[in-house]
Structures are given as structure tokens and as C-alpha cells.
Amino acid sequence: MVCRSQPSWYLSEGVGLSAVNDITFLENAAFIVAKKHFRKKPYYVDLVDLMHAAVFRSSFGKGLDLMSEKINDCQAAYRFSxxxxxxVMKNKSAYTGFYLPVALAMIMSGIKSDKAFRMVKKITLNIGLYFQAQDDFIDVFGMPEQAGRISSDIVNGKCSWPIVAAFERANDIQRKILLENYGQTDHMKISIIKNMFGCLNIQEIYWNFEYGARKNINEEVDELPNELPKPLFQLIMAAIAGRQS
Structure with missing residues (x-):
């Protein structure tokens, strides 16, 4: 398994299942650091509440992701919806990866407006979803040296953007082919899936999705009140737009 073009931590020599303890250590360390530096601040409780919410949302999203892999073919319309x-993606990765750091900064800077937090949450979750769709697209259509892996989502039967987009557009026969070959390690079956993606024009559909997602996010940023730093979100979008890895 690869994450951000790097081998997963548990695959490192001598790590294995101790990675479970490592992540528990890091999670608790975050709260210890917060207590050490911010417990006398008036916003400390809000800070900790948000951190707990992030842990919960991330665990919930990952749980859904794992459960989706066990859904049988009779429920494929739900599994690949x-x-x-x-x-899954808004909870598993977007909340902690994009909303959490911005919301923490808002709390620490004294922003109290519920509307401002709602607007930022909507924007950052949409950015996170856009970022994840990019990851999924690169996993299937990117060069191995860019993606850091070769079609791992297909091999692992992941609920990823390309298969969801394909399943939405496929007819009954095409869906049957997708279900018979998705989540398999055989190179022939992987090729069948990629060929089906080609027949369904998934690459073109993705480029249209990416353009629309960028446009919608930029419009949402333009609607932010002056108390929120629009350039921050514009910089984030500039950094990830059109990325290849």
C-alpha cells in the first residue's frame, strides 16, 4: 500500500502491527501538546472539541470505507454510488486534511460566527473531495512514477471516483463486467476494467468534473465575508489544481 507516493508506515521494516500503537500515540500526543500550550486560553475547550470531532469523523469515514469493500455484488448500486x-471521502480525509487546520486557526483568531464556520466547512470539504477525486484519477490514469503505485484502487476494490463514475453510466452488461473484474489482482482483469473505463469515457468525464469543481469552489470562495482570508483558499486551489501526483 502507498500513501502520497510513499509506502504505508506499517510496511516499514520492523513496524508491522505496531503501527496501530504508533497512531494511538500520535493521536494522544496531539491532545497533550494542545493542553501544554493552550489550556489557559479562552478557546481551549473549543479547540479540543474540534480535535475530538476530527478523530471521530476520520474513524467514521475509514469505517465506512472498509465496510464498503465487504458489500456484496447484489448491493453494488450502493457500494459504488x-x-x-x-x-466516505468528506469524513475520512477532507474533514481532517482541509477543514480541521483552517477551523483551528479560526478558533484561535477569535472568529465566533457560526455562518463563517459553515461556509468554511462547505468550501474545505469540497476542496477535500476534489483533492481525493484527483488522487483516484491519478491512481488509474497516471504514470506509475507519478502515482507511486499501479492501479491499487482497482486491485483493492476501492470505492473510488473512476469506478463510481463508470458505474453511474454503465448499462447492465457493462456493470456485470465491472463487478466480475474489479477488485482482482490478475493483470488481465485490471486491463478489462481500464478498457471499460475507456469505453465509458471516464477520462473526459473527469476533466469536465474537475473544471466544474474548481469553478464552484472558486465561486464559493468569492462569497466569503471579509473576516475570512480569501487568498488562503485561492492558494490552496492553486497548489492542487491540475496536479499529477
């Missing part, structure tokens, strides 16, 4: 995909 855009609704499930967005729910």
Missing part, C-alpha cells in the same frame, strides 16, 4: 463515495 456517488452518495457513499462523497460521504
Amino acid at each position: 456517488m452518495n457513499l463515495y462523497e460521504t
Whole structure:
């Protein structure tokens, strides 16, 4: 398994299952650091509440992701639905990866407006979803040296953007082919999936999705009140737009 073009930590020599303890250590260390530096601040409780919410949302999203891999073919319409995909990704990665750091800064800077937090949450979760869709696209269509892995989402049967987009557009026969070959390690089956993605124009559909997602996010940023730093979100979008790895 690869994450951000780097081998997963548990695959490192001598790590293995001790990675479970390592992540527990890091999670608790975050709260210890917060207590050490901020417990006398008036916003400390809000800070800790948000951190607990992030841990919960991340665990919930990862749990859904793992459960989706066990859904049988009779429920494939749900397993590969855009609704499930967005729910998983917004909770598993977008909340902690994009909303959490911005919301923490807002709390520490004294912003109290519920509306401001709602607007920022909507924007950052959409950015996170856009970022994850990019990852999924690169995993299938990117060069191995860019992606850091070769079609691992196909091999592992992941609920990822390309398969969801394909399943939405496929007819009954095409869906049957997708289900018979997705989540397999055989190179022939992987090729069948990629060929089906080609037949369904998934690359073109993705480029249209990416353009629309960028446009919608930029419009949401333009609507932010002056108390929120629009350039921050513009910089984030500039950094990830059109990335190849």
C-alpha cells in the first residue's frame, strides 16, 4: 500500500502491527501538546472539541470505507454510488486534511460566527473531495512514477471516483463486467476494467468534473465575508489544481 507516493508506515521494516500503537500515540500526543500550550486560553475547550470531532469523523469515514469493500455484488448500486463515495471521502480525509487546520486557526483568531464556520466547512470539504477525486484519477490514469503505485484502487476494490463514475453510466452488461473484474489482482482483469473505463469515457468525464469543481469552489470562495482570508483558499486551489501526483 502507498500513501502520497510513499509506502504505508506499517510496511516499514520492523513496524508491522505496531503501527496501530504508533497512531494511538500520535493521536494522544496531539491532545497533550494542545493542553501544554493552550489550556489557559479562552478557546481551549473549543479547540479540543474540534480535535475530538476530527478523530471521530476520520474513524467514521475509514469505517465506512472498509465496510464498503465487504458489500456484496447484489448491493453494488450502493457500494459504488456517488452518495457513499462523497460521504466516505468528506469524513475520512477532507474533514481532517482541509477543514480541521483552517477551523483551528479560526478558533484561535477569535472568529465566533457560526455562518463563517459553515461556509468554511462547505468550501474545505469540497476542496477535500476534489483533492481525493484527483488522487483516484491519478491512481488509474497516471504514470506509475507519478502515482507511486499501479492501479491499487482497482486491485483493492476501492470505492473510488473512476469506478463510481463508470458505474453511474454503465448499462447492465457493462456493470456485470465491472463487478466480475474489479477488485482482482490478475493483470488481465485490471486491463478489462481500464478498457471499460475507456469505453465509458471516464477520462473526459473527469476533466469536465474537475473544471466544474474548481469553478464552484472558486465561486464559493468569492462569497466569503471579509473576516475570512480569501487568498488562503485561492492558494490552496492553486497548489492542487491540475496536479499529477
